[in-house]
Amino acid sequence: MRFLKGHGTGNDFVILPDAPELTPSLVAALCDRRFGIGGDGVLRVARSSLPGVDWFMDYWNSDGSLAEMCGNGARVFARYLESAGLAAGTVPIETRAGVVRAVIGEQTISVDMGLPKVYGESTATVTGRVYEGTAVDCGNPHLVCPLPDGVSLSSLDLDRPPAYDHDFYPAGVNVEFYEPVAPAHVRMRVYERGSAETLSCGTGAVAVATVARGAASSVTVDVPGGRVQVHFPPDTVWLEGPAVLVAAGETTIAG
Numbered sequence: 001m002r003f004l005k006g007h008g009t010g011n012d013f014v015i016l017p018d019a020p021e022l023t024p025s026l027v028a029a030l031c032d033r034r035f036g037i038g039g040d041g042v043l044r045v046a047r048s049s050l051p052g053v054d055w056f057m058d059y060w061n062s063d064g065s066l067a068e069m070c071g072n073g074a075r076v077f078a079r080y081l082e083s084a085g086l087a088a089g090t091v092p093i094e095t096r097a098g099v100v101r102a103v104i105g106e107q108t109i110s111v112d113m114g115l116p117k118v119y120g121e122s123t124a125t126v127t128g129r130v131y132e133g134t135a136v137d138c139g140n141p142h143l144v145c146p147l148p149d150g151v152s153l154s155s156l157d158l159d160r161p162p163a164y165d166h167d168f169y170p171a172g173v174n175v176e177f178y179e180p181v182a183p184a185h186v187r188m189r190v191y192e193r194g195s196a197e198t199l200s201c202g203t204g205a206v207a208v209a210t211v212a213r214g215a216a217s218s219v220t221v222d223v224p225g226g227r228v229q230v231h232f233p234p235d236t237v238w239l240e241g242p243a244v245l246v247a248a249g250e251t252t253i254a255g
């Protein structure tokens with residue numbers, strides 16, 4: 001089976017341009033960092049049946065679970081389409097959360113993420129300490145926790161999943177922690193549903209920027225794997241950042 005490997009600020013994906021339907025065990029085997037190719041998730045390139053939309057991003061988390069949306073994945077998916085000569089300029093991409101538009105640039109790819117929904121308050125617990133947070137829906141569920149004074153981002157132990165309220169988040173949640181760097185500039189870490197701690201999360205960056213922006217029209221979000229920008233024009237939100245392909249080959253891994 002043909003594959004490519006790509007990443008957006010270190011959030012890395014196995015891209016399958018011509019795979020048939022996937023199974024959770026095949027996805028987990030491909031994403032295994034020791035016995036497989038390694039990745040935070042899989043992007044299967046599929047055809048969309050929607051009018052005016054050619055491509056469906058069939059996104060899977062590394063544990064074999066499905067997610068509705070992946071912001072960095074959409075940017076890497078668009079980079080693949082461009083490199084394969086399948087798209088240029090602006091390309092609509094169907095996801096399980098709806099259609100997003102990607103604008104392909106030389107250095108960065110921007111995705112029109114639509115408007116996130118802020119829908120309540122909840123908490124996450126890390127090594128016995130409770131962090132208050134805001135629930136944000138970016139197509140997928142997020143809990144955005146500002147760090148209180150005296151707690152640094154680097155001190156958080158995210159080797160284990162943060163505990164969260166399963167009644168509030170019955171389908172699980174991606175948990176972000178952030179601290180300010182400067183006005184309209186924050187630094188974050190994320191523990192992703194289905195993928196553990198990752199070096200970046202595009203929907204997570206949008207969720208954090210939505211909570212932290214104040215009146216800013218753009219927010220710079222530093223993630224462990226680099227930097228993305230989140231822009232807030234009227235009526236939508238854009239995620240912008242680098243997206244690169246780093247390898248291509250054939251795999252014999254089978255589910």
Ligand SMILES: N[C@@H](CCC[C@H](N)C(=O)O)C(=O)O
Binds near residue numbers: 067140174
């Ligand atoms: N890394 C992604 C989000 C991937 C899906 C997430 N783990 C979930 O289960 O919702 C991004 O860049 O948005």
